[in-house]
Amino acid sequence: MGKIKVGILGSTGSVGQRYVNMLRDHPWFEVAALSASEASVGKKYREAAKWVLDKEMPEGMAEMRIVRATPTEIKGAGAELVFSALPSEVAKRTEMDMAEAGLFVVADTSAHRMDPDVPLVIPEVNFGHLDAIEAQRKKLGGFIVTGPNCTTIGLAVSLKPVQAEFGLRRVLVSTMQALSGAGFFGVPSMAIIDNLIPYIKNEEEKVASELLKILGSFRGGHFENASMKVGASCHRVCVLDGHTEAVFLETEKAATPDEVARCMADFASEPQRLRLPSAPERPIIVRDEPDRPQPRLDRLSGAPERAKGMATVVGRIRRESALDNGIKYVLLSHNTIRGAAGNAILIAECLKAKGII
Ligand SMILES: NC(=O)c1ccc[n+]([C@@H]2O[C@H](COP(=O)([O-])OP(=O)(O)OC[C@H]3O[C@@H](n4cnc5c(N)ncnc54)[C@H](OP(=O)(O)O)[C@@H]3O)[C@@H](O)[C@H]2O)c1
Structure with missing residues (x-):
């Protein structure tokens, strides 16, 4: 054919x-x-x-x-x-x-x-x-x-297995977003070198509304939003490609950092079962080094070759005692590959x- x-x-x-x-x-x-x-x-x-x-x-x-x-x-x-x-x-x-x-x-x-x-x-x-x-x-x-x-994708991928296994009550995210996310002529070099910009127009609203639609359901011909609360703070940083996000969660059911890491690392879905050409073997790669993920080292994660940059890399999964059933972690997702x-x-x-x- x-x-x-x-x-x-x-x-x-x-x-x-x-x-x-x-x-x-x-x-x-x-x-x-x-x-x-x-x-x-x-x-x-x-x-x-x-x-x-x-x-x-x-x-x-x-x-x-x-x-x-x-x-x-x-x-x-x-x-x-x-x-x-x-x-x-x-x-x-x-x-x-x-x-x-x-x-x-x-x-x-x-x-x-x-x-x-x-x-x-x-x-x-x-x-x-x-x-x-x-x-x-x-x-x-x-x-x-x-x-x-591009900011919502890595976040939604990392949350999906946690939502399925433990339920989600609250999601807070603080982002460090790459320059290529603003397009070629998006941010002048004079504005970003030796600097960061703590504002990206409409981004925080998009993260919240898109996440609820994606993690919600489609039934009887209608989309129904997921019910968790979502808050985002979005920032542009001097990195070429790869959005990094610090995520804080309140789960419905208590979960240990090890349980969250296991459910993320085991996560696989339709594209993996169907063995689609651009599907990463593992949609989420969990790293246990204390200083990963990093954009330069981890943005092209994913196998096979065609799926390089398609995996969401998660690290630093730990408890957050300031929240009920609190968990926090850092994720990295390639914004123009997985994110677009x-x-x-x-x-x-x-x-x-x-x-x-
Ligand atoms: N960058 C990311 O990480 C990312 C991630 C997710 C989604 N997106 C979305 O993807 C879209 C493209 O983003 P980008 O970052 O690639 O932007 P970009 O680098 O500014 O590229 C814009 C493209 O659109 C073309 N174009 C501009 N005006 C046009 C018109 N009137 N008619 C037809 N083509 C026109 C441009 O052609 P010329 O070269 O001829 O000007 C260029 O090819 C945006 O809607 C953005 O929000 C971006």
């Missing part, structure tokens, strides 16, 4: 380059269309993209011409599925146009994440939410599936494995 042809919207950006890199030689998907802003349309990808990844730009894609982000041009190039890494303000209309034209959209943008009929998916955490696609498809022809904000392109590619692999595409 031939590969499914895909397009990448926002292909020249921080997340777009990750797609280009991760989709080279993909066993199920072939890149048929690369798209970017009007300023890049018609240029070869190698001229339009200011490539920043340490692996060489894939040769075949370097010579492709950038097309407009319209259904006509994307379908004209033969794509049936699009990955969207557009700026959110552009994404709202463009993603809907694509779905209405019968395309399957997997989006990293926030534009449709909280829509009542759009699933917000981390395949290991809420695979079942993909069932919401059916109703959308009847209405639109195509559909939109979204992945969460990698998660979306894993969603697309789920769609294929489920026979939806």
